[in-house]
Amino acid sequence: MSDAVMFPYFYRTVPSDLPLLTWTVKLLKYFGWTWVIIIASDDDSSLRAVQTLKEEIKQDGGCIAFIEIFSHINGIPPKEAQHIYDKIHASSANVIILYSDKLYATSLYKHTQIRRIPGKIWICAVEMDFPSSFPLHMGPKNNTLTFTAAKKNIPSFLKFVREMDPILLPRTNHTLEWWRGLCDSRCPKSIKRSCSTNQTSPFFLHCEAKYFGSSYSVYNAVYAVAHALHDMIMSDTGNTTLRSGGSHRSLDSLPWKIHHYLKNVHFKNILGENIFFDKNGDIAIGYNIINKVHLPNGTQINEIVGSFNPYNPLEKDFTINEKLIVWDSAFTQIPPQSKCSQSCLSGFRKLTNQGMPICCYDCIPCSEGEISNQTDMDNCIKCPDDQWSNQKRDACIPKVITFLSYEEPLGIALTLISIFFFLINAVILGIFIHYRDTPIVRANNCYLSYILLISLMLCFLCSLIFIGHPKKVTCILRQAAFGMTFSISLSSVLAKTITVVIAFHATKPGSKLRKWMDSRFSYYIVLSCSFLQALFCLFWLFTIPPFPYHNMHSETGAILIECNEGSTIAFYCVLGYLGFLAGISFIVAFLARNLPDSFNEAKYITFSMLVFCSVWVSFIPTYLSTRGKYMVVVEIFAILASSAGLLGCIFIPKCYIILLRPERNNRKYLTKKWND
Template identity: 45%
Template sequence: MCEAHPALTGILGEIYSSMSEVMARILGVYRMPQISFSAQHPMLSDKFQFPSFLRTYPADTLQPRAIAQLLLHFNWTWVGILSSNSDSRSLSSQKIRQEVIGNGGCVAFLEKIDDRYTRERLTRVADVIHQSSASVIVCNCYDMHLKPILEILQLRNVTTIVWVFSSALTINPHLFTRETWRLLNGSLVFTGYTGGIPHFTDFLYQLGPSSFPWDSLTKRFWEKAFGCQWEEENSTQIATGKELVPCTGEEDLKAVVPVLFQLNDLSISYHAYLAVYAYAYALHNMLFDRAKEDVFGIHSSIQTIEPWQVLHHLWDVHFKTEAGEDIYFDKNGDVPTVFDAMNIQIYPDDTTRLVKVGRYDSRESPGEEIILNIIDILWNQNYIKPPRSICSESCPVGYRRSARMGQPSCCFDCLPCSAGEIANETDITECWRCPEDQWPSESRNKCLPKVIEFLSYQDPLGAALAAAAIILSLVTVLILFVFCQFQDTPIVRANNRGLSYLLLCTLMLCFLCSLAFIGLPINLTCMVRQPAFGLIFTVSVSCILAKTVTVVIAFKAVNPRNQLRKWVGPKIPNLIVICSSLVQLAICTYWISSHPSFPEYNSRSESGKIIVECNDGLTILFYCMLGYMGFLAIISFIVAFLARTLPDSFNEAKFITFSMLVFVSVWLSFIPAYLSTQGKYMVAVEIFAILSSGAGLLFLIFLPKCYIILLWPEMNTKEHLVGKKYHTEIV
C-alpha cells in the first residue's frame, strides 16, 4: 500500500519483559495484538491483565523444571544458585530451588548478585562460592551481573565449577576478559529452541553499506569486521590512535570468521522469525476466510483489517516450520515450552563454539522431557567425565542415613543398621527389622533364616551327656545287683536294706530323667521333666536322711535302758521318706495343674538363633522345688555331720556327710551357672548338675560298701561294722 500511514494491525516486540509489560497494558485496551520474541516473565501469561499479548519465546514458567531435570539427569543433588537482583530472576530462582528440593536435591546457597553491588558485598558472595563444596552452580542471572563475580573468582583461581545458565544469560564472549571467559568452559546453557532459518546465511553475506546506506550500524559492523574506517568518519581513528585502511564497501564477508555473526546463538532472531510468520499466517487465514465469504470481492480490501480481527486469527494459528516444529499459541498466548541445552566449548586457541547437546520439551511424557547427548559435551578442563556434586556419598546397603544437625537433608552420615535390622537399598533413612524367625546377614543387607537350636542327641554335648546318664544308670543297676547278691551280709543289712534298694532305684531314675532334657522340647517332656526330676531327687535325699537317722538311732540305742530302742525298725525311716516326698509331690502337683511348662521358640535371647526351650511357667515354683530339695539336703548334712563320731570301723555317717557336702555344693553352684547361660547350655548345666550330684551320692555312699563286699569280704562282719565295744554291749 503506497500510503503515508498504512493501517497498524500488530506489533513485534519488545525484547525485555519490563518494556513488554508496559506496552501490553496499553495495547490490551485496544485489543492490538503484540507478539514478543524474547520476553519471558510468567506474569505476561495472565490474559486478564494482558489480553492481546502473545510470545514465541518460551515463558519462564517451566524453565525451573527444565533446569531441575538437567540436574537430576546428572545426579547433581548439591548445587548453589546465583540470581540477578530483579523480581523476575528472584521469582524463578526460588522456583528452581523448590524444583531441586522436590527432586530430592539440596541447595547449598542462594545468593543475589548485581553489577551495582559494592566490592565488599560481591566478595562475600565469592567467599560463599569458594567455601562451598558444591561443584555445580545454577546461574539465573544476566551477563553484566555475572561479570564482576567471575573476576573475583578468577583472582582466587576457582576453576572447578560447572555452570548451568538459564536463558537469561546472553552469550557474549566480548563482554568478558579472556581469563574470566575461560571459567565458563564446559558450562551448560538453556536457550529458547532454535531451528533453521531458510536463506538466512545468504542474507547475512549480502549485507553491505550499499544494500543499507541509511543504516549506521552496518557501517560500524563493517569497520569491526575488516579493521577499516570510512573516510567520512574519523571517530574510530581518534579513539584508537591507529592508522586504519579505508573501507571500500567491496570487502568479502565470506572471509569473516563466522563467530563474528554470532551464529551460535540465534534464539532471539529465530523467535522473531516465528513471530513474523505467525502474523503472516494470521493475515493469510483472515483474508482467505473473507474471500470465501465475499464472492464478489466487495470487502476483501486489506484497508478494512482491524487489529482485533488479526488478534482473533492469531489464536488459531497453527503451522509447521521447515524443521517440522509445530508452532501454535495456547490459552495463555504462549508457544509450547521447548529449550535447547547448549554447551560452551572453549578451545586452547581461544576459539569458542556453542554446541547443542540436548533439549527440553514440555510436550513429552513426565520424566522424558529432557534428552541429552552426553558424548557431545565438552566438560571443564578439570573433569574428564561428568563431575559429581553431592554433599555426602551414598550410604551403601546395610547402612542408613543420619541427618547432620543444622544441615540440609543431602548432608548426612552413614550409620550401620542396628541389631536385627537390614537395609537392602542405598540411601534409606530407616532400616527394616527382620521377621522373628530371621536375622540380618553379616553385611546387614538381607535377612537369613535363624538357626533352630536345642540340645539334641546329634549335638556332641548332648550325646556326651546322654552317654554319661546311661553309663551312670547302668553302674547303679550293677551296684543294685551286687547288693541283691549279697543281701544277707551285714554291710547290706545295715541301715535298712530296703532304703538302700530304694535309694539305688531313685538314683537310677535320676540319671535316666536327665534324658528328658535332651531332644526337641515338646509339651509332654516340658510338662514332666522338672517335676519328675525334683520328685525323684527328693525321694533320694529323703532316703539318705532316713538312713542317717537310722544310723544315729542304731548306735544310740545299744543301751537296753535307752528310750530310742523302741524307734529301732523300719517305721521311722519309712515315715521320713513318705512325709518328705509328699511335700514335694504337693508342690509339683500344683505346678503341673496351675502353671505347667510349655515349649517356647525364643528368638530374642541370641541373634541368629531361635532357641527352642521349655518355659517353666511360674518360675517361683521351680525355685520352691529346688529350695525344698536343698532344705532336705542340708538337714541330712547336719544330721550326718553330728553323727560323724560313731564307730570308725565303717562309719556310714561320714560317707553320707561327704556325699551331702558334694550334693549341696553342686546345687549351690548350679543356680548362678544356670542363670548366666541360655539356650542349650542352660539345659546342659542342669543335666550336669543332676548327673554330678547323683554320681556323688552313688559313689560316696555305695562304692565303699561295694569295695568291702567284693574285695574285702573278711571285713563284711558285724564286729567290723559296729566295732568290738559296741558289739559286746549289744551282745
C-alpha cells in the same frame, strides 16, 4: 508479564525463564550434585529467582554452600571479582549456578580467572547465546552447561536468510553488524551472502551456529497469529460485513476478539510439532540442555546433550545423554561430583553434624541387627526377627539356628559325663546286689539302697533329654523326668535317714518306735513324698506345660530353640519341693550324725545333702543370669553334680569297705564297734 490478571493479552512465544529453575534442580538431582554455589546479579528478577531456586534445592535435599550477589549497574570492579574468585576457589562445592541477565553475566565472565577455576562446573540457569556473547579469548574451558529454548531447523530458512533484502530489516547497529557478519569469507556456502567485500571478524562467527537465535520462536509466533486470525475469520462471518455502507472492514474489535482465538489456538507446524499456549500464555515448547565445547583447533560448538519439556509425557519430559557431554580434563572423576560429604556406602548411615547443612554429615556403621542397602541412607533398616545383619551390614541373612546339640563339644562332653556316671552307678548297683547278704549292705534297708541307686541312674539318664533339638515331647518329658527322679532319690535318702534314727532309738527298753521298724514304713515315706511331687508335675503339665520356643533375642544373630517352662510358678514349685525334701533330709541326718558309724549312714547323708543343697542354691542365681543354651548347660550340670554328690557321699565309702576292707564287713567287727 506472566501475571494473567495484569497482562491478560500477553503471550510469551519464547519460553519463560522461571521453569528453568525447576529443571535446574532436576539436572542437579540427575548428577547427584547436592552441594552448590549460587551467583546472581542484584536486579529484582534475579533476586526473586534466587529465592525460588534456594527453596527448591533445599526441598529436593540439596544444600547451598553460599550465595553471592554481584552488582549489575556498572560492571563488576576487580576487587569484587577477586572476592568472588576467592570464595569459589576456597569452597568445596564444585557446581556453580549462575542466574543473571545475559548482559550482566557477560560482565562477570569477562573476569576469566573466575571461569577458569579448576574443578568447577557452571550451570547457567538462564538462556544465554554463548556464540555471540563470548569470544574465544575469554579463556575457553569445557565446564559449562546452559539452556536454550528448543530450536529447530526451519525448512528453506537458510535460503530465506541468504536471499532476503537487508533493507527490510530494522535499521539498528546490532542488526547491521549481524547481517554484515554473513559476508565473512569463513561462512559456509549454505548461509554466506553475496557481498561486495570478504571481510573477516575477530569474533566468533554466528553463521557457523547450528540454529539462529530465536528464529524458531518467531516462526511459531507468526504462524500462531495466522492460525488465530484464520479461526476468527472462519467462525465469525460478521467481520466481512460493511460498516455504515463503508468499504472498510470492521476491525475495531480485532484486539480483544483475536485474544479469544489466540488463547485457544492449537496447530501443528511444518515440523509436525504441536503448538499451543498454556493457561499462563506461554508457548508449549521446551528447552535444550547445551554443553559448550571448545575444540583444540580453537573452534567452539554448542552440543545439545539433553532437553526438557513440561508438556511432554512424564517419562519423556526430561532427557539427557551423558555420552555427548565433553568434560574438562581437570575433572578427576566423570561425571564430576559436588558433595559436602562423600556418599555413605551400604552398611552405613548418615549422621548430620549439628549446626551444619543436612548435606554435611558423617558416615557411621549400622548397629547390629540393622542394615542399609543403599547409599546415603538417613536411617538403617531393622532386620526381621528371624534374620540378622551380615558382617558388612548391607543385607539381612537368616539367623543361625542354635541349641545344645550332641554334635558340639559341650554337648559331647556332657553326654560322656552322664554316661560315665551312669556306668559307675550301674557298677555300684551290681556290687550291692552281689554283696546283698553282707552286713554293711543289709544295714539301713538294702532295698532302699536299690531304689536310691536306680533313681540316681535315672537322674543321670534324664540329663540326656536336655541335649538335642527341643521338641514338644522332649520339653514335657525332661521336666517331668527331672522332677520325679529327684523326688524319688530324695525321698529314699529321707527314708534311710529316718530309718537310722528309728533303728537306734527303738533299741531302748520300752521304746514306742519299735512298731515303726517295719520296712513298709520306709516304702510308705518314699511313695508318699514322690506322690506329692507327681501331683505338682501333673498340675504343671495339665495347666501350662513346657513347650518348644524360638528365642530370637537371647543370642546375637541366632535363633535359640529352647524349652519354655510354661508355668514359671509350677517350675519353681517343683524345685522348691525338692529343696524342701533335701532340707528335711539334711536336718534329720545332721541330728543323727553322732550315732555309731558301723550302722549309721547319717554322717554320709549329711555330707551328701550339704553337696546337694550347695549345688541347687548356687543353681538358681546362675540359671537366672545366663541366656541361651547355657541355661540348659547349667541345669544339666546341677543335675549331674547333685546326683554325683549323692552317689559319692553315700555309696563310695561302703564300696570301699566291701572291696578294699572286707574284714570290716562282718557282724563281729560291727558288734565290736557298737560295744566300743
